[in-house]
Amino acid sequence: MENVIARLKKLKPDDFRILRAIEKGMEHYKHVPLSEIKSITKFDAEYINYLLDRLHKYELINRWTGNYIGYHLNQHGYDCLALNKLVKSDIIASFGKACGIGKEADVYEGLTPEDEVVAIKIHRLGRTSFRQTKRYRSYTADRRHLSWLYASRLAAEREYEALSILYPLKIAVPKPYGQNRHIVVMSNIVGDDLYTIKDLPHADKIFDIILKNVKKSYQKANIIHGDLSEFNIIITPKLKPLIIDWPQWVSTTHPNAFFYLKRDITNICVFFEKKFHILSDPLYLVNQIMSNK
Numbered sequence: 200m201e202n203v204i205a206r207l208k209k210l211k212p213d214d215f216r217i218l219r220a221i222e223k224g225m226e227h228y229k230h231v232p233l234s235e236i237k238s239i240t241k242f243d244a245e246y247i248n249y250l251l252d253r254l255h256k257y258e259l260i261n262r263w264t265g266n267y268i269g270y271h272l273n274q275h276g277y278d279c280l281a282l283n284k285l286v287k288s289d290i291i292a293s294f295g296k297a298c299g300i301g302k303e304a305d306v307y308e309g310l311t312p313e314d315e316v317v318a319i320k321i322h323r324l325g326r327t328s329f330r331q332t333k334r335y336r337s338y339t340a341d342r343r344h345l346s347w348l349y350a351s352r353l354a355a356e357r358e359y360e361a362l363s364i365l366y367p368l369k370i371a372v373p374k375p376y377g378q379n380r381h382i383v384v385m386s387n388i389v390g391d392d393l394y395t396i397k398d399l400p401h402a403d404k405i406f407d408i409i410l411k412n413v414k415k416s417y418q419k420a421n422i423i424h425g426d427l428s429e430f431n432i433i434i435t436p437k438l439k440p441l442i443i444d445w446p447q448w449v450s451t452t453h454p455n456a457f458f459y460l461k462r463d464i465t466n467i468c469v470f471f472e473k474k475f476h477i478l479s480d481p482l483y484l485v486n487q488i489m490s491n492k
């Protein structure tokens with residue numbers, strides 16, 4: 200990521216125009232031909248080739264040679280486009296250390312122009328295999344060619360949408376600051392992932408607060424998390440649980456809503472029973488959540 204930031208600083212407006220033209224071309228081409236870049240940018244071929252060479256040297260685009268020569272954005276090029284836009288829109292001012300590198304997303308610390316610390320979550324779907332992108336198939340099914348780029352962007356859009364609905368309802372989630380392409384900017388939660396915590400004072404109360412938030416989300420926002428577990432809850436030093444990682448949320452009207460809600464609640468119940476010996480009945484809790492009393 201340091202390399203991406205270093206290159207981002209060197210890029211000029213015309214470099215971004217080429218990157219955006221390739222991005223646009225990728226809606227129709229797997230490998231975008233020069234003619235397409237030319238018709239989008241209106242630059243002459245010689246200048247485009249000069250810029251393409253630069254971007255290729257910076258490792259922001261890949262060159263494909265088949266029956267013609269084509270280009271596509273790689274992950275770094277896409278990162279540059281999104282980060283540049285977030286900076287230009289005054290959502291972030293700087294980019295800091297990594298605070299969570301995983302299979303489906305990389306999370307970094309950052310600062311807003313007002314010096315607030317934020318979490319910058321870069322969705323990276325389809326990095327390891329098709330298995331992850333499959334999770335998002337329901338909302339990528341209408342795309343003609345599913346790619347990591349679309350899947351990652353849709354995941355970010357979905358996550359931002361959920362946070363934008365949940366946060367104003369005072370449900371315990373990070374505050375959304377903005378989103379562009381595959382990146383979501385949200386408040387940075389200081390704390391530890393629930394699964395890493397050995398001793399949790401008042402575990403029963405925390406369990407209750409988590410369930411209250413799930414119910415509020417169900418009743419007031421019509422949203423079911425869909426991937427709730429000890430891996431997606433952060434506990435702050437003041438012992439407040441926050442629910443993170445929302446891209447796969449489903450509506451309460453989804454045909455499989457009951458299945459997802461039951462799975463979410465069962466995960467939490469099993470974890471609290473195994474680790475903190477709190478016994479509960481998942482099905483009873485699911486019914487309580489679904490009842491508007």
Ligand SMILES: Nc1ncnc2c1ncn2[C@@H]1O[C@H](COP(=O)(O)OP(=O)(O)OP(=O)(O)O)[C@@H](O)[C@H]1O
Pocket residue numbers: 298299300301302303304305306318320373385386387388389392430431443444445
């Ligand atoms: N808003 C935040 N503030 C602080 N840390 C965060 C925030 N969001 C995520 N993290 C950290 O980054 C990790 C990964 O984030 P998240 O669960 O949202 O992504 P993921 O899709 O599960 O990615 P992964 O494949 O890495 O698990 C979290 O477990 C958490 O430690």
Ligand SMILES: [Mg+2]
Pocket residue numbers: 430431444
């Ligand atoms: Mg997670």
